[in-house]
Amino acid sequence: MSKEVVKVENVSMKFNLMENKVDNLKEYVIKLLKNELRYQEFWALRNISFTVNKGDRLGILGLNGAGKSTLLKVIAGVLKPSEGKITVKGMIAPLLELGAGFDPQYTGAENIYLYGAVMGYSRDFIREKYDEIVEFSELGDFINVPVKNYSSGMKARLGFAIATIVEPDVLILDEVLSVGDAKFRKKSEKRILDMFDKGATVLFVSHVTEQVMAICDRAIILDKGRLVANGPAEEICNLYDEKFIGVKKDGKETVKNK
Amino acid sequence: MNSAIKNFKKYRYLLYELTKKNIKLKYRRSYLGILWTLLEPILTTIVLTIVFINFRGKKDHTFPIYILTGRLLYSFFSQATKQAMKSIRRNSGMIKKVYVPKYIYPLSDILSNYIMFAISLIVLFGAMFIFKVYPTKYIVYSVIPLFLILMLSLGFGLILATMAVFFKDMEYLWEVTLMLIMYTAAIFYDASKIKAQWVFYCNPIYHIIVNFRNSIYGNPLDKQALLISMAYCISSFIIGVILFYRKQDKFILYI
Numbered sequence: 001m002s003k004e005v006v007k008v009e010n011v012s013m014k015f016n017l018m019e020n021k022v023d024n025l026k027e028y029v030i031k032l033l034k035n036e037l038r039y040q041e042f043w044a045l046r047n048i049s050f051t052v053n054k055g056d057r058l059g060i061l062g063l064n065g066a067g068k069s070t071l072l073k074v075i076a077g078v079l080k081p082s083e084g085k086i087t088v089k090g091m092i093a094p095l096l097e098l099g100a101g102f103d104p105q106y107t108g109a110e111n112i113y114l115y116g117a118v119m120g121y122s123r124d125f126i127r128e129k130y131d132e133i134v135e136f137s138e139l140g141d142f143i144n145v146p147v148k149n150y151s152s153g154m155k156a157r158l159g160f161a162i163a164t165i166v167e168p169d170v171l172i173l174d175e176v177l178s179v180g181d182a183k184f185r186k187k188s189e190k191r192i193l194d195m196f197d198k199g200a201t202v203l204f205v206s207h208v209t210e211q212v213m214a215i216c217d218r219a220i221i222l223d224k225g226r227l228v229a230n231g232p233a234e235e236i237c238n239l240y241d242e243k244f245i246g247v248k249k250d251g252k253e254t255v256k257n258k
Numbered sequence: 259m260n261s262a263i264k265n266f267k268k269y270r271y272l273l274y275e276l277t278k279k280n281i282k283l284k285y286r287r288s289y290l291g292i293l294w295t296l297l298e299p300i301l302t303t304i305v306l307t308i309v310f311i312n313f314r315g316k317k318d319h320t321f322p323i324y325i326l327t328g329r330l331l332y333s334f335f336s337q338a339t340k341q342a343m344k345s346i347r348r349n350s351g352m353i354k355k356v357y358v359p360k361y362i363y364p365l366s367d368i369l370s371n372y373i374m375f376a377i378s379l380i381v382l383f384g385a386m387f388i389f390k391v392y393p394t395k396y397i398v399y400s401v402i403p404l405f406l407i408l409m410l411s412l413g414f415g416l417i418l419a420t421m422a423v424f425f426k427d428m429e430y431l432w433e434v435t436l437m438l439i440m441y442t443a444a445i446f447y448d449a450s451k452i453k454a455q456w457v458f459y460c461n462p463i464y465h466i467i468v469n470f471r472n473s474i475y476g477n478p479l480d481k482q483a484l485l486i487s488m489a490y491c492i493s494s495f496i497i498g499v500i501l502f503y504r505k506q507d508k509f510i511l512y513i
Contacts, residue, residue: 015511025425077357080507094356101352105283114279117272118356 004089005170005201006052006075011084013045013070013225044070045081046225052218054169057202059212059233061240062222068205071222072172075203090169093119098159104148108139108158111147115162129165136191137161138184153180164191171195173204209237209245265359273362273369280341280370295378299330303385310446320475323391326382327474328445328467330375331403335411335463336436338371342415343422343432350513360506364419368411386474394476402479403470406491410462413494416502423509443467462490 016039044067052058062068073079075086076094101118102111112133116126134143137158147155157180171192180188196202196215206212212219212233219236221229223244229236285291306325318324342364346353349363386393422428442457443464449455458464465487469479 025427025431028425078354079510100355103279103283105286106279110279110282114275117269117275118352118358120268120272123271123274 003054004051004087005054005056006089006203007085007087008048008050008075009085009087011045011048011071011074011081011086012043013067013074013079014082015042015044016040017042043225045074048084048222048225048227050220050227050230052170052201052203054201055199056218057196057204057216059216059219059236060203060205060222061207061209061212061219061236061244063207063244065224066222067225068222069174070225072174072203072205075170076172088170091120091166092170092172093163093166093168094172095160095163095174098156098163100159102147102155102159105146107146108137108143108150109134111158112143112162115159116165119163119166121166133158133161133165136165136187153184156180157184160188164188164195167195167198168200170201170203173202209241213237269359269362272358273366276362276366277370277373280367281373284370284374292377295374296381299326299333299378299381302329302333303381306446313447320389320391323382323385323389323474324471325446326385327471328443330378330382331407331463331467331470332440332443332445334371334375335407335414336440338368338375338411339414339418340432340436341367341371342411343418343429345415346419346423346509347513353510353513360509361416361502364415364502365412368408368415372408372411382474391475393474396473396476396478398473399479400470400473402484403466403473403487406466406487407463407470409491409495410466410487413491413496413498414462416498417494420498420501420505423505423512439463459486462494465490 048071060068060071070079072094074081075088076092077086077088101115103114106114109130112130113123113126117123137143137154137160139154139158142150142154147158150158173192202215204212204215216233218231219229219233219240220227221236221240221244229239281292285294288294290297303322303326306329307322310325311321345363345367346360352358353360353363418428418432439461442461444452444458444467449458449464449468452458465480465483468483469487472479
């Protein structure tokens with residue numbers, strides 16, 4: 001049962017921050033000749049290793065700029081790590097910035113096929129699930145209207161409906177999803193909880209410990225790109241509250257409503 | 259290599275969707291729609307014929323065919339490479355969020371342009387009958403230049419797409435280069451009348467046009483031109499693939 005689904009081995013991610021960004025040939029050549037091409041190295045992730053087993057729900061805690069999003073992008077395959085290796089078994093569904101891949105000129109219906117293809121679904125699969133996606137997104141007749149005329153809520157609803165139509169092996173959540181109105185939010189939460197029940201492995205990023213405790217059974221803390229703690233969710237959350245937010249266990253009320 | 263093929267199979271459908279999208283959106287909201295693929299070459303050929311017919315000494319009733327063969331190949335090459343060059347930047351939103359093999363973007367741009375180019379060949383066929391340049395058995399060989407221009411565009415497209423990510427100037431530079439390529443490709447004049455023959459050797463598409471004309475006019479392919487054009491195609495393709503492959507992981511840091 002405890003099969004490794006995500007394995008992160010000694011992963012480091014380096015960015016070269018140029019003091020002033022050079023993106024045209026003339027500046028590049030001038031700077032190269034003057035020997036002024038200086039890069040400032042910035043390690044967003046340093047030597048991170050951990051494994052996630054099947055069915056684990058891992059919370060990733062950290063302050064802003066700790067490298068949480070970079071880590072997720074590396075796991076999702078969008079960024080390639082400078083060092084180290086990532087192995088992911090099975091299908092990943094990244095629920096990050098839903099609807100970002102839509103083409104504004106395309107109608108909702110056309111975007112279902114396009115976005116589905118981006119997610120790596122087959123055509124038959126999308127055709128089969130098409131009605132379900134339309135129904136879940138509650139778009140009705142708007143499905144034949146170009147997406148540029150959609151409200152942001154409609155876009156997010158459609159994006160969510162497409163991204164969650166599969167039963168992914170690994171689900172990546174960045175903060176808690178707040179998609180659409182209260183009614184749709186309830187529906188989307190239910191769908192995610194269903195995925196949890198079906199044994200999906202979850203990677204959940206947040207800096208609110210209450211959410212992590214509610215959702216996850218394990219957690220890690222990132223600080224300035226380093227992995228500083230790894231263990232059961234509750235223990236790690238308490239540690240995080242104490243060390244990074246400066247609240248003792250009994251003073252939890254102060255962060256509750258964030 | 260094996261995993262690359264497997265990956266391609268997985269994203270084959272995405273390639274199809276993106277290609278379809280490019281074609282569909284190009285003429286959406288225009289009244290004549292896809293008919294423009296036919297009208298555009300007809301109109302430009304009429305203009306070019308009227309402008310340049312006087313420069314041709316003898317009366318040549320097949321001159322429109324001469325222009326059309328060159329013009330069609332050139333406009334495919336220029337459209338396809340221009341679009342492929344901008345493909346990575348244009349799809350930056352997608353690239354930053356979801357993993358997709360990145361070559362899919364320039365490839366789909368080239369393919370969609372190639373399909374529209376194939377449709378526009380109907381115009382050439384029509385014109386051949388109007389101007390009595392009847393096809394011979396040599397027309398079969400036209401698939402060779404038609405394939406070569408695809409490969410050349412793919413090679414140039416990959417090179418340009420990679421370079422344009424790091425240097426936006428490429429977009430303007432290529433615009434000027436394309437103009438140079440057009441004027442030195444003997445689209446609307448006779449190449450043998452030009453003294454400086456070396457310019458034709460520097461032109462990547464000229465020799466493809468020569469052989470395409472040969473097959474349309476019912477002549478056998480020119481062996482030397484074939485070799486030169488193959489050299490351009492294969493080398494640009496290899497450079498393009500290697501360059502793109504080696505730099506693709508860095509794209510996301512620059513877009």
